[in-house]
């Protein structure tokens with residue numbers, strides 16, 4: 001009983017997750033949990049397996065071993081319950097290029113069975129600064145506009161947990177800051193945010209907790225403060241400023257590989 | 260259960276609306292699909308027609324059924340293409356992570372294929388009318404023709420779905436339709452099979468296109484379609500069921 005209770009208190013609970021593509025073992029033993037309403041950042045270099053984790057958590061991929069639960073619902077055995085609660089903004093913008101921005105929004109609002117899809121679309125267009133481009137085909141949008149529309153599509157119907165896979169990769173600094181603002185607003189509104197990133201600064205800016213995925217395992221997990229404490233003491237002498245996450249990241253990975 | 264069912268129809272109608280917009284916004288695909296069959300029709304009627312002995316006094320009437328099948332065979336390659344692009348782009352994953360019917364996306368494409376091929380068929384029949392096609396058949400035979408063409412479209416659409424879902428490249432997604440487009444040539448679509456060498460003739464008389472062409476031709480000229488219509492239906496339904504099972508299996512594996 002007690003385990004069920006704690007499981008339900010967590011937005012995301014991942015235990016011993018494993019996944020291989022043929023010979024390639026991408027996830028060896030991944031464990032972490034995400035609290036309701038928090039922003040959780042999964043950091044990792046190219047090919048670390050971030051997208052694989054996201055795909056498993058969003059029911060697109062079946063794990064080979066271990067368990068993953070969303071609000072207490074198992075992703076493998078109760079995918080329908082999971083899909084009721086989540087929303088995915090994938091690594092590559094999932095928008096319909098042939099349709100206009102407005103049509104994209106209305107389409108998703110209808111698929112969420114909302115009462116007034118046109119109204120929902122209008123609100124989103126205003127909120128994401130896309131009103132002027134609303135009736136243009138998405139194929140004419142800039143990368144930043146596309147990403148904003150992509151996120152807007154994902155939050156229609158107020159999902160409890162939103163997954164953002166490298167939401168700012170390929171965006172210019174201005175567009176990136178805008179996406180950060182959106183993410184912060186989401187979390188303030190009570191949505192749990194799970195994001196992956198290669199930008200340490202992004203995790204530093206946004207996340208309540210940061211986990212580092214490396215060689216199939218979570219090699220570090222904690223708040224920014226906790227991670228800073230793991231920074232090797234010897235190095236502190238050389239740097240006067242606070243270590244950045246980048247330095248922590250490299251230091252931890254270096255230590256792992258040294259073993 | 261009731262709401263799931265209601266949602267299923269909402270899902271499908273949204274998906275249909277989406278891919279119909281794709282079609283309306285790329286009218287050139289309708290032109291591409293219809294232009295080759297129309298060119299064939301012109302070529303056969305005005306260039307080769309005089310030399311071909313079919314026994315029918317109106318060669319356009321003789322030719323039309325085969326031309327329509329060609330158009331459908333090339334039309335469904337666009338279904339494969341659209342499905343392929345959806346799978347490649349993130350939009351497929353977005354739909355798959357939403358609490359909507361799993362198969363709605365696929366059905367949306369299938370219905371769209373029916374509608375777009377119907378448009379092509381109508382365009383070609385209009386051109387044929389200008390070229391002298393005439394039919395004295397009433398409503399029922401025409402409905403039967405529409406039914407056979409719809410069934411043929413459905414059967415090939417599910418074949419296209421297999422290609423669209425499993426292809427690795429865009430070309431692979433549409434290449435499968437080339438042999439289908441040429442099947443009418445080795446059938447009674449353009450010339451009677453009696454004129455063919457034995458081996459070709461055996462193939463021609465026993466492949467699906469011939470029975471479908473013969474049934475449509477009979478229905479449009481007010482004759483009894485006889486056995487052909489049952490053979491044609493059996494082919495269409497058979498291909499459809501087998502292709503459907505395979506397409507669904509591949510689709511479920513992708514998710």
Ligand SMILES: Nc1ncnc2c1ncn2[C@@H]1O[C@H](COP(=O)(O)OP(=O)(O)OP(=O)(O)O)[C@@H](O)[C@H]1O
Pocket residue numbers: 021024026044045046047048049050051052053091198
């Ligand atoms: N469908 C697949 N088949 C085979 N190998 C795959 C497949 N998908 C991913 N991989 C491999 O698995 C590893 C992890 O991929 P994944 O996409 O999860 O990494 P990532 O951390 O998201 O990387 P990136 O930062 O580049 O997005 C990579 O080496 C990748 O090549």
Ligand SMILES: [Mg+2]
Pocket residue numbers: 050051052091165166
């Ligand atoms: Mg990735």
